[in-house]
Every structure is written in C-alpha cells, then in structure tokens.
Amino acid sequence: MITSHDVARLAGVSQPTVSRALNDSPKVSEATKQKVREAALALGYSPSAIGRALSTGRSTRIGLVVADLDNHFYSYVIAPMHDELGCMGYELVLVTESDKSGPTTERLVSLGLAGVVLATSTVDSILPARLLDRRMPFVYFNRTAASVEADSVVVDPLAGIEALAHAVAEAGHTRAAAIFGPRNTSTGEGREHAVRGAFEEVGITIAGKHVLHGPFDFATGHRGVHELLRRPDAPALLVCANDVVALGALNAAAELGIDVPGRTSIVGFDDLPTSGWALVRLSTVAYDLDGMSREAARLIVRRLEDGPDEPVRRVTFDTRWVPRATVGPPPG
Amino acid sequence: MITSHDVARLAGVSQPTVSRALNDSPKVSEATKQKVREAALALGYSPSAIGRALSTGRSTRIGLVVADLDNHFYSYVIAPMHDELGCMGYELVLVTESDKSGPTTERLVSLGLAGVVLATSTVDSILPARLLDRRMPFVYFNRTAASVEADSVVVDPLAGIEALAHAVAEAGHTRAAAIFGPRNTSTGEGREHAVRGAFEEVGITIAGKHVLHGPFDFATGHRGVHELLRRPDAPALLVCANDVVALGALNAAAELGIDVPGRTSIVGFDDLPTSGWALVRLSTVAYDLDGMSREAARLIVRRLEDGPDEPVRRVTFDTRWVPRATVGPPPG
DNA sequence: GTCGTCGATGCATACGCATACAGTGACGGC
DNA sequence: GCCGTCACTGTATGCGTATGCATCGACGAC
Numbered sequence: 001m002i003t004s005h006d007v008a009r010l011a012g013v014s015q016p017t018v019s020r021a022l023n024d025s026p027k028v029s030e031a032t033k034q035k036v037r038e039a040a041l042a043l044g045y046s047p048s049a050i051g052r053a054l055s056t057g058r059s060t061r062i063g064l065v066v067a068d069l070d071n072h073f074y075s076y077v078i079a080p081m082h083d084e085l086g087c088m089g090y091e092l093v094l095v096t097e098s099d100k101s102g103p104t105t106e107r108l109v110s111l112g113l114a115g116v117v118l119a120t121s122t123v124d125s126i127l128p129a130r131l132l133d134r135r136m137p138f139v140y141f142n143r144t145a146a147s148v149e150a151d152s153v154v155v156d157p158l159a160g161i162e163a164l165a166h167a168v169a170e171a172g173h174t175r176a177a178a179i180f181g182p183r184n185t186s187t188g189e190g191r192e193h194a195v196r197g198a199f200e201e202v203g204i205t206i207a208g209k210h211v212l213h214g215p216f217d218f219a220t221g222h223r224g225v226h227e228l229l230r231r232p233d234a235p236a237l238l239v240c241a242n243d244v245v246a247l248g249a250l251n252a253a254a255e256l257g258i259d260v261p262g263r264t265s266i267v268g269f270d271d272l273p274t275s276g277w278a279l280v281r282l283s284t285v286a287y288d289l290d291g292m293s294r295e296a297a298r299l300i301v302r303r304l305e306d307g308p309d310e311p312v313r314r315v316t317f318d319t320r321w322v323p324r325a326t327v328g329p330p331p332g
Numbered sequence: 333m334i335t336s337h338d339v340a341r342l343a344g345v346s347q348p349t350v351s352r353a354l355n356d357s358p359k360v361s362e363a364t365k366q367k368v369r370e371a372a373l374a375l376g377y378s379p380s381a382i383g384r385a386l387s388t389g390r391s392t393r394i395g396l397v398v399a400d401l402d403n404h405f406y407s408y409v410i411a412p413m414h415d416e417l418g419c420m421g422y423e424l425v426l427v428t429e430s431d432k433s434g435p436t437t438e439r440l441v442s443l444g445l446a447g448v449v450l451a452t453s454t455v456d457s458i459l460p461a462r463l464l465d466r467r468m469p470f471v472y473f474n475r476t477a478a479s480v481e482a483d484s485v486v487v488d489p490l491a492g493i494e495a496l497a498h499a500v501a502e503a504g505h506t507r508a509a510a511i512f513g514p515r516n517t518s519t520g521e522g523r524e525h526a527v528r529g530a531f532e533e534v535g536i537t538i539a540g541k542h543v544l545h546g547p548f549d550f551a552t553g554h555r556g557v558h559e560l561l562r563r564p565d566a567p568a569l570l571v572c573a574n575d576v577v578a579l580g581a582l583n584a585a586a587e588l589g590i591d592v593p594g595r596t597s598i599v600g601f602d603d604l605p606t607s608g609w610a611l612v613r614l615s616t617v618a619y620d621l622d623g624m625s626r627e628a629a630r631l632i633v634r635r636l637e638d639g640p641d642e643p644v645r646r647v648t649f650d651t652r653w654v655p656r657a658t659v660g661p662p663p664g
Numbered sequence: 665g666t667c668g669t670c671g672a673t674g675c676a677t678a679c680g681c682a683t684a685c686a687g688t689g690a691c692g693g694c
Numbered sequence: 695g696c697c698g699t700c701a702c703t704g705t706a707t708g709c710g711t712a713t714g715c716a717t718c719g720a721c722g723a724c
Contacts, residue, residue, distance in 0.1 A: 001441070003710055014674050019712055029672060046442035050391065051710030053382045054679050057333075061425075069411035078410075079401035082426055091443060093393075094414055094424055109333070110378035111423060247609075254610035277579075278586035279611050335680055346704050351682055361702065383680030386709050 002045045011039035022047065053112055060090045062300055063113040065097055065104075065127075067120040071217055072244050076272055077119060077141070077293045084297035090114070097127070105130040115300045117141050122184040137308065139300045142292070143186045151299045153292050153315045155187070157194045157269070160285035160319025164267060165198035167283075167321060172329045173237045173265065174203065177210035179224040179249065181241035188213070188241060191269060195239055210235055214245075221248025225256065229264055236264055236330035243268035243275050246282055250326065261328030271322055281325035287317045334377045343371035354379065385444055392422045394632055395445040397429055397436075397459075399452040403549055404576050408604055409451060409473070412622045416629035422446070429459070437462040447632045449473050454516040469640065471632045474624070475518045483631045485624050485647045487519070489526045489601070492617035492651025496599060497530035499615075499653060504661045505569045505597065506535065509542035511556040511581070513573035520545070520573060523601060527571055542567055546577075553580025557588065561596055568596055568662035575600035575607050578614055582658065593660030603654055613657035619649045 004018040011018065013032060021028045021036035028036075039045075053059035062085055066074050082092045093113065097104055097120050105127060108116055119141040121127055128148035131138050140152035168176070176199060181188025199206060210228055214220035221240055225248075228234060240246035246268030253260050260266055268275060271286030295315050303310070336350040343350065345364060353360045353368035360368075371377075385391035394417055398406050414424040425445060429436055429452050437459060440448055451473040453459055460480035463470050472484035500508070508531060513520025531538060542560055546552035553572055557580075560566060572578035578600030585592050592598055600607060603618030627647050635642070 001710090004712095005710080015710085016675080016712075017673060019710095020673090023712085027672070032672080044438065046438040048386075048444060048710050049442055050382055050385045050444040051679095052712075054386050054681090054709085055711040055713085057679070059382065069414055072407070075404070075407040078426070082401055082428070086428070092426055094410070094426070096414065096418070106376065106378035110381055112380060112382040251610040274606075278583040333680090336682095337680080347680090348682075348705085349703060351680095352703090355682085359702065364702080380680055383709095384682075386679085386711095387681040387683085389709070 001048070002043050003051075004045070004047065006043055007036065007039045007045050010043060011036045019047075058304070059112045059114045061093050061111070061113050062090050062297070063093050063095045063108055063111065063116040065095045065108075065116055065118050065120050067097055068217075069094065069096060072247075072272065072274070073216065073242065073270065074119070076289055080290045080293040081117070081297045084294040085301070088297070088301050090297075090301060105134065109134050109136060115139070115304050117296050117300055118143070121145050122182070123186055123189070124184050135308070137300065137303045139296050139303065141296045145186075149312050151303055151313045153296045153299065153317070155287050155292070155317050155319060157191050157285065157319050158198075160269075160287070160321050161191070161194040162198045162201070163321030164285055165195075165202045165204065167323055168237055168265065168267070168327060169202035169204060171265070171327060173235075174205065174330075175210075175235040176204050176206050176237040176239055177212075177224075177228045177235045178206050178239040179212045179214060179220060179228070179241055179245055181213070181216050181245075183213055188216075191241060204237075206239075207235075214241075216242050216244060218244055218248035218251075221245035221250075222252040223248075225249045225252035225258070229253070229258060230256070234264070237327075238264055238266045240266065240268045243270040243272045243282060243284055246284065246326075247274065247280070250280065250282065261326050263331055265327040265330075267327060276324075283324045283327040284322050285319050286322045287319045292317050333380070334375050336377070336379065338375055339368065339371045339377050342375060343368045390636070391444045391446045393425050393443070393445050394422050394629070395425050395427045395440055395443065395448040397427045397440075397448055397450050397452050399429055400549075401426065401428060404579075404604065404606070405548065405574065405602065406451070408621055409625045412625040413449070413629045416626040417633070420629070420633050422629075422633060437466065441466050441468055447471070447636050449628050449632055450475070453477050454514070455518055455521070456516050467640070469632065469635045471628050471635065473628045477518075481644050483635055483645045485628045485631065485649070487619050487624070487649050487651060489523050489617065489651050490530075492601075492619070492653050493523070493526040494530045494533070495653030496617055497527075497534045497536065499655055500569055500597065500599070500659060501534035501536055503597070503659060505567075506537065506662075507542075507567040508536050508538050508569040508571055509544075509556075509560045509567045510538050510571040511544045511546060511552060511560070511573055511577055513545070513548050513577075515545055520548075523573060536569075538571075539567075546573075548574050548576055550576055550580035550583075553577035553582075554584040555580075557581045557584035557590070561585070561590060562588070566596070569659075570596055570598045572598065572600045575602040575604045575614060575616055578616065578658075579606065579612070582612065582614065592658050595663050597659040597662075599659060608656075615656045615659040616654050617651050618654045619651045624649050 004015050008015040008018045018036050021033045085092050115137040117139050121143055123145050125145055128145045144152050180192040212224050240249055249266050258264055268282050268284040271284045275282035275284050336347050340347040340350045350368050353365045417424050447469040449471050453475055455477050457477055460477045464480055476484050512524040544556050572581055581598050590596055600614050600616040603616045607614035607616050
C-alpha cells in the first residue's frame with residue numbers, strides 16, 4: 001500500500017506536509033503543493049480512509065438502517081441516496097436492524113459510521129435514544145419516533161389522500177376495506193389517520209371487520225385480499241398502506257380472478273416506478289421519493305458538518321393523487 | 333467513545349490483555365477473560381472497526397461494485413449478499429463504477445475495503461488488472477473478464493436456453509427477434525451464443541435486422557419493442573437479454589396494444605421474483621440468483637481468509653426453463 | 665547589525681487496536 | 695535452595711493520517 005510517507009519521500013518533504021498539501025491547507029506554499037500533488041499522482045497515491053478516520057475521529061461513512069432489504073421500496077431509496085452521498089464524498093453502508101435491537105447500536109458505533117439514516121424506526125424503538133446517548137448523529141427517514149427529536153424527512157399524506165377520497169367518492173364508492181401499516185410506525189399511523197379522516201369527510205365508511213394491519217410488504221397485500229375481499233359483503237374498494245402492499249393485493253386479485261377495477265378498486269401509496277408500468281397502472285398517492293432520499297443524505301451530511309447544536313431540521317414532502325387504472329365505479 | 337483502555341481500567345488489566353481476552357486468545361486465563369468480558373459488557377464496549385483495521389491491515393468491509401443501482405436486478409443481489417456477509421461478520425459497501433474507471437481503483441483501495449465483488453465488469457475492463465496490481469482480492473459475479481483469472485460465480489445458460497428453444501419450436505415458432513446484451517460483457521456474449529446455437533438447432537432463424545444490442549435495462553426492452561415489433565415482418569417471438577429487458581418489452585407491448593402471447597411471445601432470462609407475479613407471468617430462464625449472490629459472498633470471504641495462493645474457484649449455476657404465460661403459438 | 669515577525673516546514677504525538685517481546689510469579693526437578 | 699520452565703500479563707511499538715507546537719530562514723524595521 002502506498003502511504004503518505006512514500007509520497008513525502010518522493011516529493012522530498014515530510015509526511016505532515018503531504019497531508020497538509022493534499023488537504024489544501026493555506027499553510028503550505030503553492031510550489032510545495034504542486035510538488036506533492038505530482039508525487040502523489042506519480043505513485044497513484046490515495047489517502048487511507050482508515051488512517052484518516054482514526055486520526056480525525058470521524059469517517060465519511062453513512063449507515064442506512066433498513067428493516068428488510070428484500071422490500072422493493074428500499075431499492076428506490078438506496079440508489080438516489082447512494083448517489084447523493086457519493087457526490088458529497090461520503091459512502092453508504094447498509095445495515096439491517098437485527099431482531100434484537102440491542103447489538104444494533106453497538107454495531108453502528110463500532111462500524112465507525114459517521115452518521116445514520118433511520119429508515120426503519122418504529123415509534124417505540126429505543127434505537128434513537130441510544131444513538132443520542134452515543135452522540136451518533138442520525139436522521140429519521142420517512143418515520144419518526146416520538147421520544148427523541150432529530151432531523152427528519154417525512155411525507156405529509158394529507159393532500160394526496162384527500163384527493164384520493166374525493167376521487168373514489170365521486171366514482172360512487174361508499175364503503176371501503178383497508179390494509180393499514182403497523183400501528184407502531186408513524187407512517188402507518190399517519191396514513192391511517194389521514195384515510196379515516198378524509199373518508200369520513202366524503203361519507204365513505206370503513207367497517208372494523210374490513211380492516212387489517214400488517215407490515216409494509218407484498219405478503220400483507222396478498223393476505224389482505226384473501227382475508228378481506230373473498231367475503232360476501234366485501235367493499236368494492238381496497239385502500240392499501242403502500243404500493244408494495246397494493247402490488248401484493250393486485251397480484252392476489254389477479255390470481256383469484258377478481259376483476260380490478262371492475263369488481264374491486266385498489267389504491268396504494270408511494271407511486272413506485274413499478275406502479276406506473278403499463279402492466280400495473282396502479283392508482284396511488286405520489287410524492288418525490290427520489291428527492292426525499294437525496295434530502296435525507298443532505299440532512300445527515302449537514303448535521304455532521306454543522307455540529308449537533310444547530311436547530312433540528314424537518315423537511316416535509318407533499319403528496320398528490322395519481323389516478324390510473326385500478327379505480328373505477330363499484331359494480332351495480 | 334469507549335475504548336479498550338476504558339475496559340482495561342475497569343477490569344484492572346492492561347489494554348492488550350483486553351484485546352487478547354475479547355479475541356479469545358489461548359494466552360489469557362479463563363478467569364481474566366471472564367473479568368474482561370464483564371467489564372466490556374458493563375461499559376457497552378464494542379471494538380472499533382477502524383482501529384482494528386488499521387492495526388491488522390485488513391478490514392471486514394466488502395465492496396459490491398455495480399454498474400447502476402437503479403437496475404432492478406441488483407436489488408435481488410444486494411439483499412442476500414448483505415445477509416450472507418453479515419452472517420460471516422463482514423459489511424457490505426456499495427460502490428458504483430464511475431464513468432471513468434480510473435478513480436474507481438484508487439477509491440476501492442483507499443476506502444479500506446478488504447475485498448470486492450465485481451458485478452459489473454465488462455470483458456475489456458481494466459479494473460480486474462488494476463485490482464490485481466494492488467493485491468486487492470476480488471470475485472467476478474455473473475461476469476468474467478478474459479484477461480485476469482479470479483474466483484467467479486457464473487451462470488451456464490445452456491440447459492435453460494436449450495429447453496427454451498425446444499419449447500418455442502414446439503409452439504410453432506420459426507423466426508425470432510432478439511434483444512441481446514452488450515457485446516463487451518461475458519453474459520451478453522454467452523447468452524447470445526447460446527441462443528443462436530440452440531435456435532439453429534431447432535430450426536428457428538434470427539435475421540440480422542431483427543436483432544438489437546443494448547444495456548441490460550428496462551429502457552432497452554422498451555425501445556426494442558418499438559424498433560423490432562412494429563415492423564410489418566416482425567417475428568412472433570422476442571428473446572430478451574434478461575428479465576429487466578423483458579419487463580421493459582412487456583410493458584411497451586402493453587402500451588402499444590400488442591397482444592402477448594397472442595401476437596408476440598416474449599421470453600426473458602433470470603427469473604426475477606417480479607417475473608412470477610400474476611400480473612406479469614413472464615416465461616423465462618431461471619437459476620438460483622439468491623444462492624449465487626450468497627456464493628459470491630462466501631467466495632470472497634474464503635479468498636480473504638485462505639490467502640491469494642489458493643487455487644482459483646469457479647462456481648457455476650445451472651439454468652432451467654420456466655414456462656409461464658408469455659409464450660404461445662405464432663398467430664395464424 | 666540586531667531583533668522581531670511571519671510564512672513555511674519539520675517534529676512529536678495521538679487516534680484504537682493488535683502483536684512481538686519482555687517480564688513476573690509459581691512451580692518442579694535436581 | 696537454585697535455576698529452568700511455563701503460564702500469564704504488561705510494555706513497547708506500529709498501522710496511516712492529522713495537528714499542535716517548535717523550528718528555521720528570510721525579510722523588514724530600527
């Protein structure tokens with residue numbers, strides 16, 4: 001491995017001068033800088049991130065904590081976040097929250113992460129509090145935990161869901177079934193609250209027996225269709241916690257020969273690229289997921305560079321209703 | 333941050349003893365180990381990966397080099413690879429190959445990566461050679477480069493594609509269009525060769541004007557349908573380089589109102605989970621992508637732990653034909 | 665000519681861990 | 695009783711970088 005000592009020897013200066021020169025310190029003369037840069041280039045030197053991290057006490061590695069990487073949703077988060085971090089000179093490290101939240105905190109600090117994006121925290125998670133204890137900067141992505149204040153990027157579902165409610169009411173729906181997200185997540189709670197409020201407003205009822213709660217995954221949507229839509233009194237409208245759930249529901253409907261939207265209308269939330277496919281055409285509530293992922297990256301980097309005393313930043317993304325082909329009038 | 337010195341102080345021993353005890357060295361008495369473990373637990377100590385990496389000269393970070401994270405295909409690679417690496421005590425760092433391959437090599441070494449999985453290398457890439465120069469262990473994933481020998485996991489497309497050829501021939505096809513992958517990738521070349529061979533065997537012709545080459549992405553399939561299938565003499569069968577391309581093609585067909593498989597049959601390669609959706613039902617060539625991703629993780633870790641002198645390992649995954657709903661007889 | 669000043673550079677050190685080597689004590693052989 | 699041996703633990707050091715501090719030379723002011 002080529003070290004700054006090698007560069008120093010070739011350039012005829014000391015190692016610290018190499019360090020200062022390459023970091024563009026004003027204490028080094030332009031002539032020396034040039035000499036050092038040439039030597040570094042000639043040797044193909046690039047500074048060791050390890051050595052630097054140990055010396056400065058901070059790395060350029062950002063952890064993205066997700067619940068399960070299998071989930072389609074995260075694919076669309078990882079790519080832009082990785083890109084945005086890369087532009088700012090940071091790396092992305094994936095971390096999954098293990099079943100026990102205990103070791104996770106230790107791993108986050110011992111991995112030498114500079115900061116963390118929490119894309120998984122439930123409202124009752126102890127992770128935020130422990131990160132605070134350890135003075136590890138973090139950003140809530142799409143969810144928040146009531147107990148600990150921190151920078152966050154969140155979605156305000158209201159506008160999109162109100163538009164959704166008006167659209168389905170106008171189509172003639174009066175009853176709906178729903179697959180909501182987990183009760184212990186802020187997105188699950190927030191969307192459920194928004195849907196219930198908006199539907200009441202337009203006179204659509206959601207009976208208790210037509211409601212299901214479950215994780216934000218494909219299987220939940222799949223199961224939901226089997227449990228909710230095969231009943232004789234099943235509503236002609238199914239509201240899903242997000243697009244991944246809705247995709248599970250759409251596919252289950254296709255398997256069961258349930259005509260969408262002829263017999264049942266299905267709506268989602270997120271507007272994943274997949275939902276726009278001609279084969280899918282899912283009517284859903286959209287927001288700028290790409291921009292949101294990038295914003296999270298910028299927030300954590302700003303927090304790292306500005307220090308912990310800056311006021312907490314909270315960025316909210318608005319939603320809009322995207323009608324496609326999975327909503328129609330109820331049968332009859 | 334809690335260091336091994338803190339633990340040492342609490343346990344009443346020296347820092348090196350802490351290091352040895354926690355690494356379960358036989359040179360430390362059981363009583364001392366116990367004492368150290370208790371102190372470490374009490375303080376919530378976990379060793380700094382940075383310090384360890386600097387000291388030992390090797391980290392536990394594995395880089396996964398991909399072309400573009402946007403590509404659906406990689407979602408199904410990242411999750412199992414991350415999981416498998418995690419089980420073996422390693423972390424996954426995502427690296428995208430920048431437009432210039434120059435800085436990439438330097439970044440890989442300076443990031444302090446212990447090893448690299450190359451999921452993107454074209455046959456003419458200089459990356460493998462430079463990694464060899466730098467003595468950075470690596471594994472080819474799904475592709476190889478002719479110039480440099482290294483461990484690899486690859487797919488043998490033959491069995492699956494021969495079965496595919498027989499199936500479509502039996503359905504009555506005699507002419508096919510094809511969207512092949514880039515010519516400078518081993519998978520692109522390999523599959524093209526296999527398809528041409530197998531189709532010739534069963535008497536299906538692929539005219540030059542019905543062939544397109546392009547990157548393994550959605551847009552390529554989309555574009556392919558517009559360019560190949562809207563001609564009056566378009567064949568009733570379209571072979572796609574992989575499933576992502578085929579999904580692009582399927583959606584383009586749906587947009588254009590092209591009946592699949594009524595007017596055109598479409599086949600892919602990879603059998604991504606999406607392809608099995610009831611909404612998609614893509615007929616394709618399958619192999620164990622999940623297992624392959626895990627195998628790549630195991631290979632790179634074994635290479636790290638066994639040293640560079642062990643013989644090169646090459647693991648091949650077989651393919652099989654998975655008929656679904658996108659292949660039918662040609663019209664008329 | 666001497667001294668202060670300032671710009672540029674080298675020296676010493678620290679970060680957290682692992683490891684070669686030295687040292688300590690107990691114990692047994694003679 | 696002396697010394698070698700062995701099991702264990704402490705001391706010293708290195709990994710690659712960054713940084714506080716000392717140093718050194720040049721230049722200007724008096």
